[in-house]
Amino acid sequence: MHKKVLVTGATGFIGSRLVRKLVSGDNEVYALVRKSSSLVSFSGILDRVRLVEGDVTDPDSLKKAFEGMDRIYHSAGYTYMGGDSSRDATLNAINVQGSRNVFDAALEAGVERVVHVSSITAVGFSSNRKPLNESFTWNFDQIQLKYAETKHLAEEEAQKAVARGLDCVIVNPxxxxxxxxxxxxxxxxIKDVYEGKMPVYPLGGVSVVDVEIVVETTIRAMEVGRCGERYIIGGDxxxxxxxxxxxxxxxxxxxFRFPLPFWMASPLLYLMKRLNFRKKVSKLFNLSMFRVASEFLYFDSSKAIRELGMKSEPHEFSIRRAFEWYRKEGLL
Known part of the structure; x- marks a missing residue:
């Protein structure tokens, strides 16, 4: 059946790829954008996307935008993993309060289903390299990463909305x-390794997945995911x-690069600043990010494979695809 589908965070990375995939289907696709939003990510598909002005931090704009909508993909979010506490208020406003606004507006508008695009940081991290599944008890409070905290709280808002009658499914890329x-x-x-700005590497690990797999699985979550359930979308x-x-x-x-235990990161950063060497090294090398990267964000995606038909591929394919896209777009 023909549906009206709206995507929040539509100009972001996952959101824009989601819009591109959705416009190839039969539904009417709406993109929530702010006045200041760049539309470069809609290049070549603008004629197939209906733009709706709004902001997740503005409840009134959401009420208007969600009127008559059947389905909402909530992919809006603020991604910041540095240690600057001055950004905490923005993280809370967009990721937590913004999500609450989305769920409230969806309930009020009578939207039939919402998919909330969360994050693996809302699941937790493994201290023993064992892949975690959806039932793991969140433990990022041990690291005090504000971004992870806000994604965890946003999922709590989703569950509260489910309890109030919202049909909502959660995905964790x-x-x-x-x-x-x-x-x-x-x-x-990719950029920093390519440009020689990664002379060291942290001792942790991570689950890697391609954006197209994330998008396809998120759409399947809308179609067949179970209300109130979360689905990890990971890979290698x-x-x-x-x-x-x-x-x-x-x-x-x-x-050529060498391993760097977390206990060495702080004195090395201090030394780099003293020697005016900081700009020659990746922005990813900050204490907050390095703390996270010293743990293992390993995940078990078997639930998404089993219930949503999630595909998998070697991470090399995704790295190559991303690198070639950067080169083609003149970004590297």
Whole structure:
């Protein structure tokens, strides 16, 4: 049946790829955008997307935008994993209060179903390399990563909305690579390895997945996911050493770098600042990010494979696809 489908965070990495996939179907696709939003991510498909002005931090704009909508993909979010506490208020406003606003507006508008795009940081991290599943008890409070806290709280808001009658499914994408990452989210590591700004690597690991797999699985979650359930969308669980090695292999960058335990990160950063060397090293090398990267964000995606038919592929494919897209777009 023909549906009216709206995507929040539509100009972001996952949101924009979601819009691109949705417009190839039979539904009317609406993109929630702000006045200041760049529409570059809609290049070539603007004639098939209906733009709706609004902001997740503005409840009134959502009430108007959600009128008559059948389905909502809530992918809006603020991704910041540095240690600058001045950004805490923005993280709360967009990720927590913004999600609450979305769920409230969806309930009021009588939207039939919402898919909330969360994060693996809302699940937790493994201290023993054992992949975690959806039932794991959140433990990022041990690291005090504000971003993870806000994603965890947003899921709590989703569950409260479910209890009030909202049909909502949660998806938890892992470390997402692929075409369309114009802001270099996960792709920052590709850029920095390629440009020789990653002389060290942390001792943890991460689950890597391609954005197209995330998008396809998210759409399947809308179609067949169970209300109130969460689904991890991950892929290869690999160490940062392996990931950097793959990127070096794909890009032709130098593979020479050395392991850096977390206890050495702070004195090394201090030394780099004293020697005015900081700008020559990746922005990812900050204490907050390095603390997270020293743990293992390894995940078990078997539930999404079983219930949503999630596909999988070697992480090398995604790294190569992302790198080639950056080169084609002149971003590298």
């Amino acid at each position: 892992a470390f997402v690579f692929g075409a369309g990452d114009v802001n270099f989210n996960a792709g920052r590591i 669980n690999i160490s940062y050493k392996q990931l950097a090695g793959t990127i070096s292999s794909v890009t032709g960058a130098s593979a």
